[in-house]
Amino acid sequence: MSDVENRCRIVLVAPQLAKADAMRGVIEDALRGGDVSSVVLPQYDLDERSFQKLAESVVPVIQKAGAAALIAGDSRTAARAKADGIHVTGGFDAMEDALERFAPEMIVGGGRAKDRHSALELGELRPDYIFFGKLDGDIKAEPHSKNLDLAEWWASMVEIPCVVMGGQAIGSVADVAESGAEFVALRHAVFADPQKAAMMVAEANALLDEKAPRFED
Template sequence: MTEETTPNRCRIVLIVPQPGADDEGRVEAALRGGDIASLVIPDHGIDESAFQARAERLARLAQARGVAAVVAGEPRIAARIQADGIHVEGSKAELADAIRRHQGRMMVGCGGAKNRDDALELGETQPDYIFFGRFGYDTKPEPHPRNLSLGAWWADMIQIPCVVLAGSDIASVVDVARTGAEFVALGNAVFAEGLDSAAKVAEANALLDEHAPVLEEQR
């Protein structure tokens, strides 16, 4: 994706599904579906060696298409596989340590904020982004109202980019984009059983092209 073709509106962040039947094939298909900013790879509770092998395979698929690969759960694995970023769901101290050790060589983002105070506390460490939502909790068609509220407040007040988790209905990307968030995260809306992952990414991009505000006009 070149600078000229990268859309200047809310962009897609994909959340890798739990290990399962052809899950890596579905990720590869989704990556062919259109513009994607990054691929977040959670550990989903699997053991470290299996997670490292899986994360490396998925990261290579993403990077081959110019998509940033972000490892959630273990900074050491992110460094070992030469990922593009680390996602931290821990305390402010853990986030600060990851930033001190790794920021500069790769981006370091965070999640886990349940309210504005939490978000501001984490933001003091200057992460590269903040994520509003919880992996795997996009089970309803619409985004969680709290995530939308936090995303709109953050996007209006803070320069650090934010990612807001959408719902299980692909059309919910429009609700996220209208908050002013720079990124919308998609999990079940793309990877739920029976879905055509590539088609869902293409549909999400078409909706964002039509409805997402231009970010320069908001800042």
């Protein structure tokens, strides 16, 4: 296990950009900044055709950089774009359906884990990961305290990895890492100024190298 794999890693949540060329450029730049485990592409308000075009353009860029491309939206788009997996934004029923249809060939994770009960219900389905927070939940500088509490509880007792939505500040990665979460999701913190995306990814990795606790092998 490498040192990067032995501590909390970054999951990028793509910003809301409608044009495929613009999204591809922004994501490509961000991935130059250093280690990123995966990139989630939300559908936002794009129609199915536009989202598929965007995904087909961006997924190869993500995969070329060694990260997993996860689609949050129309599951048919994930298959057509040859993505690595699906990020489920719904609750138990949506997760169960996605796992039945796409696992184990594709990564399936996410869920709407709002409390311990719903998290445990999702965990019984054995997804690849649980997500605490919302993909657009980075509305403050720091991560939501409830999500940090859930992650700390979850990481201490469940083997399924968890992802916590970080805040708008790059320094929020340290707060997430200290909870024991395996992954921290970043959106605004990296993409608020697209020209600085690579720099922000590099800074986040440097903070994690310095401050993130190491997992046991």
